[in-house]
Amino acid sequence: MTIKLIATDMDGTLLRDDRTYDAAKLRQLLDEMQARGIRFVAASGNQYSKLRDYFKPVGPDQITYISDNGALVSDQGQILAKETLTRDQIKRILEWNKEHNGLTANMIILSGIHGAYVSNHATDDMIRMTKLFYPNVYQVERFLDVNDDIFRVSLIWDEHEDVKEHIKKLRVAFGDELHTTGSGFGSVDILAPGVNKKTGLVELAKLWQIKPEEMVAFGDNDNDLEMLRYVKHPFVMPNAAPFMHKRIATQALNDNNHNGVVDTIEAILADGLTELSN
Structure with missing residues (x-):
């Protein structure tokens, strides 16, 4: 199955504990993903403006954002969906x-x-x-x-x-x-009721005609579970709490402090998805 979307949580997942990541390597992977027509999504509890700040080193407009734990979905500066509290x-x-x-x-x-x-x-x-x-x-x-x-x-x-x-x-x-x-x-x-990172992915799936079977997601915490269970190819971070490993079997190649997300994406792009999932 062709992969058409890769989503990642931020804190404890893409980000190291000092809230940095390997920008040079991610920039290369984003170029390759764009050439292959693979969407890259940051799905986070962080606000939209904070997420854009994180991705300034690689070009924030290359990223689609599911921010505030799924309450706001944005792409190219446009709001695609939002759910607010009364x-x-x-x-x-x-x-x-x-x-x-x-x-x-x-x-x-x-x-x-x-x-x-x-x-x-x-x-x-x-x-x-x-x-x-x-x-x-x-x-x-x-x-x-x-x-x-x-x-x-x-x-x-x-x-x-x-x-x-x-x-x-x-x-x-x-x-x-x-x-x-x-x-x-x-x-x-x-x-708001029913709002989580999965609902953000569902909105993107409808917009872009992408199936869950064509999605990869990375996460480390409770607020990632709906998203990880929705996609066919979920990866839990090695640094995640034990309860997460009980729910999601497949681990990223390394923890968040050792380029776990970018290294796993690199392996996926090199056609290593089958091996990683076994």
């Missing part, structure tokens, strides 16, 4: 978090099309950490007064905290009304 949904999330976590247990970030929004009470350290993931950060007095399309609400604990219990509680509280997923670094993302 004001009432945001209000209910904030009330739930206040009831269960108080005002100091975690940090709240609203991710919108124009930027990220945090409380006026956020400390300088919190703002500095937030700017690692969000280029435009605004402090606000009241989240419900934000005038923007909000794609997700992120609840942030310490980066080493196991957030599985928080996710379970949120899923019990909201059921199918909202989609809750872990996004790494102690973060839990809450999105």
Whole structure:
């Protein structure tokens, strides 16, 4: 089967721990993929503007973006699909978090099309950490007064905290009304119902007439699972948590700190897909 689309998560997958990647090698692979008619998709919890920043060294317009964990799909500067949270949904999330976590247990970030929004009470350290993931950060007095399309609400604990219990509680509280997923670094993302990286790929599949059987995807975390299960050729990173390896059998050739994604793509382009999948 011909491969027509390759999608990758960013943090813990394409990106090294210092948030860099082998730009020179990826640029060569992108040229080859373009010549073969293979689309390259960055599917990430990061915002669109942050993803474009990451790909400046290779040409950001060569990439299609599934950002905010599937809530926004963009190509060549054009929005192809978006799913936002309603004001009432945001209000209910904030009330739930206040009831269960108080005002100091975690940090709240609203991710919108124009930027990220945090409380006026956020400390300088919190703002500095937030700017690692969000280029435009605004402090606000009241989240419900934000005038923007909000794609997700992120609840942030310490980066080493196991957030599985928080996710379970949120899923019990909201059921199918909202989609809750872990996004790494102690973060839990809450999105509109049914929104995930898979739904972004489904939109692209319809637009470009590409079948899941013609797709490859790379990921390392809970928020990648729907995408990895959708494509025929999923690769989990060797550095992923054990629960990911129980769900996805095939590993990338190396971990994120040793060019795992680009080396595996190189092998795929050299017709090594059958060998890699065995």
